[in-house]
Amino acid sequence: MLKKSKASKLVSKLICGVAVTLSFIASAAQEVNVYSYRQPFLVQPLFDQFTEQSGIKVNVVFAKKGMAERLAREGEYSPADILLTTDISRLIELYDRGLLQANHDKVLTDAIPAQYRAQDNSWFALTTRVRNIYSSKRLGVVEINYEDLADVKYQGRICTRSGKHAYTVALVASMIAEHGEADTLIWLEKFKANLARKPQGNDRGQVQAIHQGLCDISLGNSYYFGKMLKNEQQKIWADGVNINFPNQANRGAHVNISGMGLAKYSPNVDNAKKLMIFLVSEYAQQLYAETNMEYPVRVGVVPSKLVASWGEFKADSLPLEIIAKNRTLALKLIDKARFDL
Amino acid sequence: MIEKQKNRRWRGASYFIALTLMIPVLVMLYAGINASNELFIHLWQTVLPDYIANTLILGVFVVLLSVIFGVISAAVIVHTNVVGKNALRWLLMLPLAMPAYLVAYLYTDMFDYAGPVQRALRAWFSWQSPSDYWFFDIRTLGGASVVIALVLFPYVYMLARTAFEQQDQNLLRASRLLGLSAKQSFYKVALPLARPAIAIAASLVLMETLADFATVQYFAVNTLTTAIYDTWLGYNDLASANALASILMLFILFAVVSEQRARAGQTYQSERPNKNHQLIKLTMIQQLFASGFCWLLVIAGFILPFILLLFMAWQYSNIAQLQALLPTGINSIKIAVWAASLTTFFALLLVLFQRLSHDRWRALPMNISGFGYAIPGTVLAMAMLATFAPIDHAINDVAKYFSLPTPGLVLSGSIFAIIFAYVVRFAAIANGTIDSGIKQIPKSIDYAPASLGVGLFTMLRKIHLPLLKSSIFVAWLLVFVEAMKELPAVLLLRPFNFETLSTQVYQLISDEMLEQGALGAILIVLLGLLPIIWLNRAKTGNGEEEV
Amino acid sequence: MKKRNSNQLEIKKLCVSLQGNDILSEVNLSLASGDILGLVGPSGCGKSTLLNTIAGFINQSHGELIVGVLGVGEHDDGELLIITPEHNVAPEHRNIGMIFQDYALFPHLTVEQNIIFGINKLSKRVQQSRLKNLMHLLKLTNLEARFPHQLSGGQQQRVAIARALAPQPKLLLLDEPFSNIDARLRNELMLEMRQLLKNLNISAIFVTHNKDEVFTFADKIAVMHQGHILQSGCPAAVCQQPNNWQVADFLQLGSWLPVKQISSTQFQSALGKINISKEGKRDTALQQLLLKPQYIELSQLSGSAQGKVNVRVDNISVTEQGYHYLLSSLVVDELAFDQLSFYSNELFSLGQTLMLVIKEHKFVMFIPTTIQAAG
Incomplete structure (x- = not known):
């Protein structure tokens, strides 16, 4: 075996390593810690701006899965101050597990309409994103509802990503709120029967498929359209489709949010509150919406030119809590319809 | 062999390590007990049977293909005079450096209906729609199996090649003189003798495949891991997710153990193996097939995806990006070196205990310490949190009680947790590699030094370690390369502002922008290549006779 | 058939x-x-x-x-x-x-x-x-x-x-x-x-x-x-x-005794002169005589007679054919040897000097150049 001294050296080195990490964590001077479900590079410009203005350093950890679990396990010793999510369900999950605390700051409540924050102000939306229906330019201008995805006239002409994806699940949850469980299941089954191919790929991939003539209709979030238009190679795909806001004649288009919450055991509450206020400021809202091609929630802030060019739309006024509440049921229906298989 | 007192201490150390590595697994099993029946019934009535079927088919296909790819290429390299074998010898290991999720992303993109290949075909033949022609659908079980096998077959290749190289060539000669042709001798002698090594490699491939989530997701293939993530993230039922992961793990272990049973007691080594390989002279046509086969594997498993990455990097990257990636790359290397060194050290301890102890259950610590490889990375990370968070809480509670400043999350929120997770996850790789290495050393060597009055540790230092040197190195290398690629554990367990190359690449892939992450991906691959190339240089050639 | x-x-x-x-x-x-x-x-x-x-x-x-x-x-x-x-x-x-x-x-x-x-x-x-x-x-x-x-x-x-x-x-x-x-x-x-x-x-x-x-x-x-x-x-x-x-050496057919031709029918060795019946080509070079143990015997002349002792006992071992001795010559010139095999039923002591003679037999000799050439 290796010599004892070597082994003990290893151990001491390990302890050293831990100690270094420790001091790194403990040396909290002017900081705020963010657990983010959203890719940091999408929010980094905002944080840089915040640091510049306030002198408070922003630390970020990003993961798409398991952040709530980590926060819960860490409990009262968690270093997290702010949670950023890209989906209402994640936000509600954090809320339901008691991992958030309310922030009644008037600046926040004034800036954000009641529809886009928790009743007890423990979470706030930052932007909204629409679940659009893209249609091929070959079809011309279409008036379309989510319900039409089950229409037999689109048989073999629809592409979509996995039914298990959070965006699809949220849409199904809103359908349940509108039509009830039984009808939603029928809708899902007919929708599945209309698919040109088994659910696969991502939202951009569906647009690419339309461009290539594999299908004519697809589901996709609004901001991907903007991002494709800005990408040299993908622009030709996006040029082949129209972006449609569904259900404009009735309840309005399904909307999801990206949002934030203040962690229950936030160690840097003051800094965290400063960051939250910053994130809903007109400047930040503008920048955030601009970089991500999303719709700002703050009243009076306009989306980017490109986003605005897609036109005004009516959003479904269904409370976001209901979407989150119907989530599990939605997933069950998707399983029942064997949507992905 | 080992004397009583040392045996006791060693046993203590072995069980301590093994049980420590088992803790997250036990935590997962325990958490699974609270699984809800209702959810299981729902899943069983809807999608679970299909998921299970897919899991089985995927496992069987990937293992079969990896074995076919790996064994044939190893046989060609060791037993024939194929042209360019000196290059192919190590080129065939390169696909290991390619993260499977990357290759999956690239290939699904490329062979998709809207991908460049089918676009070009349509343009060329003026086809209009899918009904005009047939093209294989990459997003199927078959497509997933082939692509996953393309990046995992090097495990089989490496271990099978070593086994073939170490075999006593007199056995093959004996077979020839008993009337069997070179080919028949290979099937009836060389292949069965390499079975333990191939089995170890196949079990690594199986575990890696079935615990994988990201890769199969690109292929739109739903397996048991899909169900695990659905139950956890969709139904918010972590307990049931743990139960499913436990079932998956037990299923994999069952497959591995039954294979081991089937070949129990068949260990053998010549005292003076004849290593003069009779190279089979290939005819022109055979040369073409043999080298074509090997090159195809190298190209499909490495060169093509690598070129695609280079191409993307060329289009989308700049020097500033590269500079920004440097500290990230250093983080990656740091944790990969730690993980590789610790894992290899523990594996050596456990494998030698298994070899030298008289205990009836001496193989137990080694076997149980490898369970972690059969658990999906994110589930393991969850278990890691469940393991360390309580300890952290205790530490902080104590500090609070004595009115000391609380140290924060010493274990669960630091790179300690990441490295621990890696050790748990990759122990199976290091154990398997070193174990298959020690099986090549004749048992009689264990007794020899005692008769010379040499102590146990002197014997290990002077005999076993030098003989195991290459296995130890291969084990280290494999864990290093895997650790460079590993994603879920580091993603979930890292401290603030701690990026590795894989988290960096993942960020961009998850936003459907691999192009921007191509540079990082290239760095992962290159850093994984370095030790492979180094390994090849360190390897001395074998004596070979052309016949 | x-x-x-x-x-x-x-x-x-x-x-x-x-x-x-x-x-x-x-x-x-x-x-x-x-x-x-x-x-x-x-x-x-x-x-x-x-x-x-x-x-x-x-x-x-x-x-x-x-x-x-x-x-x-x-x-x-x-x-x-x-x-x-x-x-x-x-x-x-x-x-x-x-x-x-x-x-x-x-x-x-x-x-x-x-x-x-x-x-x-x-x-x-x-x-x-x-x-x-x-x-x-x-x-x-x-x-x-x-x-x-x-x-x-x-x-x-x-x-x-x-x-x-x-x-x-x-x-x-x-x-x-x-x-x-x-x-x-x-x-x-x-x-x-x-x-x-x-x-x-x-x-x-x-x-x-x-x-x-x-x-x-x-x-x-x-x-x-x-x-x-x-x-x-x-x-x-x-x-x-x-x-x-090489053949004789490899098969260990006997010991090597250096000899030198002194006349057309006579060779000189450390164990005395050897007479060969057949006249061979005269060669002044040193040659090696293959000497099998059975062709050596103790001189019947006792030590007090005019005979001289010519070998010393260096090593003794017991075998089924009696005692086996390794002997070296007393002379130290070019004809000296140091590993002559000899069997006897009589027990001698280490260092004891003896007088040996070679029996008449068909002598087999090789010229050392052959050794050089072959070795």
Whole structure:
């Protein structure tokens, strides 16, 4: 075996390593810690701006899965101050597990309409994103509802990503709120029967498929359209489709949010509150919406030119809590319809 | 062999390590007990049977293909005079450096209906729609199996090649003189003798495949891991997710153990193996097939995806990006070196205990310490949190009680947790590699030094370690390369502002922008290549006779 | 049926070179049907290469191998395999059996599977009857289901023999077959095996570096050195008349005594003058006389007479032929020697000086230049 001294050296080195990490964590001077479900590079410009203005350093950890679990396990010793999510369900999950605390700051409540924050102000939306229906330019201008995805006239002409994806699940949850469980299941089954191919790929991939003539209709979030238009190679795909806001004649288009919450055991509450206020400021809202091609929630802030060019739309006024509440049921229906298989 | 007192201490150390590595697994099993029946019934009535079927088919296909790819290429390299074998010898290991999720992303993109290949075909033949022609659908079980096998077959290749190289060539000669042709001798002698090594490699491939989530997701293939993530993230039922992961793990272990049973007691080594390989002279046509086969594997498993990455990097990257990636790359290397060194050290301890102890259950610590490889990375990370968070809480509670400043999350929120997770996850790789290495050393060597009055540790230092040197190195290398690629554990367990190359690449892939992450991906691959190339240089050639 | 009674194997001007080195040069050898040939020589002399070339694992660069294959299948008449560098024959088609030094038993197969490995194309009935015969012949009964690692060394060797004999080869190659066997068992095994080969009329070539094995086991001997066959023939003849210093030295046929010619019929040595009957070519160079112990005796003249002591006892050991002494000469000139073997029933003490004389016999002498040339 290796010599004892070597082994003990290893151990001491390990302890050293831990100690270094420790001091790194403990040396909290002017900081705020963010657990983010959203890719940091999408929010980094905002944080840089915040640091510049306030002198408070922003630390970020990003993961798409398991952040709530980590926060819960860490409990009262968690270093997290702010949670950023890209989906209402994640936000509600954090809320339901008691991992958030309310922030009644008037600046926040004034800036954000009641529809886009928790009743007890423990979470706030930052932007909204629409679940659009893209249609091929070959079809011309279409008036379309989510319900039409089950229409037999689109048989073999629809592409979509996995039914298990959070965006699809949220849409199904809103359908349940509108039509009830039984009808939603029928809708899902007919929708599945209309698919040109088994659910696969991502939202951009569906647009690419339309461009290539594999299908004519697809589901996709609004901001991907903007991002494709800005990408040299993908622009030709996006040029082949129209972006449609569904259900404009009735309840309005399904909307999801990206949002934030203040962690229950936030160690840097003051800094965290400063960051939250910053994130809903007109400047930040503008920048955030601009970089991500999303719709700002703050009243009076306009989306980017490109986003605005897609036109005004009516959003479904269904409370976001209901979407989150119907989530599990939605997933069950998707399983029942064997949507992905 | 080992004397009583040392045996006791060693046993203590072995069980301590093994049980420590088992803790997250036990935590997962325990958490699974609270699984809800209702959810299981729902899943069983809807999608679970299909998921299970897919899991089985995927496992069987990937293992079969990896074995076919790996064994044939190893046989060609060791037993024939194929042209360019000196290059192919190590080129065939390169696909290991390619993260499977990357290759999956690239290939699904490329062979998709809207991908460049089918676009070009349509343009060329003026086809209009899918009904005009047939093209294989990459997003199927078959497509997933082939692509996953393309990046995992090097495990089989490496271990099978070593086994073939170490075999006593007199056995093959004996077979020839008993009337069997070179080919028949290979099937009836060389292949069965390499079975333990191939089995170890196949079990690594199986575990890696079935615990994988990201890769199969690109292929739109739903397996048991899909169900695990659905139950956890969709139904918010972590307990049931743990139960499913436990079932998956037990299923994999069952497959591995039954294979081991089937070949129990068949260990053998010549005292003076004849290593003069009779190279089979290939005819022109055979040369073409043999080298074509090997090159195809190298190209499909490495060169093509690598070129695609280079191409993307060329289009989308700049020097500033590269500079920004440097500290990230250093983080990656740091944790990969730690993980590789610790894992290899523990594996050596456990494998030698298994070899030298008289205990009836001496193989137990080694076997149980490898369970972690059969658990999906994110589930393991969850278990890691469940393991360390309580300890952290205790530490902080104590500090609070004595009115000391609380140290924060010493274990669960630091790179300690990441490295621990890696050790748990990759122990199976290091154990398997070193174990298959020690099986090549004749048992009689264990007794020899005692008769010379040499102590146990002197014997290990002077005999076993030098003989195991290459296995130890291969084990280290494999864990290093895997650790460079590993994603879920580091993603979930890292401290603030701690990026590795894989988290960096993942960020961009998850936003459907691999192009921007191509540079990082290239760095992962290159850093994984370095030790492979180094390994090849360190390897001395074998004596070979052309016949 | 016409039987070829001549040679089972003929090797003509066989040359082998590996990586540019000549390992075998112009080797000629023939082996009569049913004969056992012992191939001896120091390590590295090329004997293993020769065996491997015959087996077909190495290709010759020049020369010819002719393997006689008797009545197989439809070829009722004897058939000859003529193997040249241009016309190679794969090992599996040479109908040659081989027993390896470590036996090379297939570890993953049972004793039974090992033995029928080479005959599994034959009908089950034939397989079983051969298996039964061989198991009986080699006293392996009841070991069918064992794996090789569960057998003793002697049993493993028997399995190896049975496996090699199962396809009924006419030529058997044995690579140091007895080197792993306990010395006490070895003799017994060799005799058994010899009997077996004779009964089955199988020709055999076996390689060894132990001359005693040759004398027990072989009908013929061939001594190799540096890729050449120095001498071959029946063991007794080679012992009596080694044609070469290397042959005599390797076979340890006696001690070397330096001698110098002083007249046409007389040589001078440290043990006195030697008279040869036949007048040879006069040569003033120092020569080496091969002196076998049986041709040396104690001088009958007692020490007090005019005779002079000429050797001193350096070493004593006890053997079945009496005491064995190693003696050195008292003179220190060019005729001095230091390792003369001598047997006597009388016990002398270490350091004691004796007077030895050489009996008249057919003297065998080599000129040292030969040693130089060969060594």
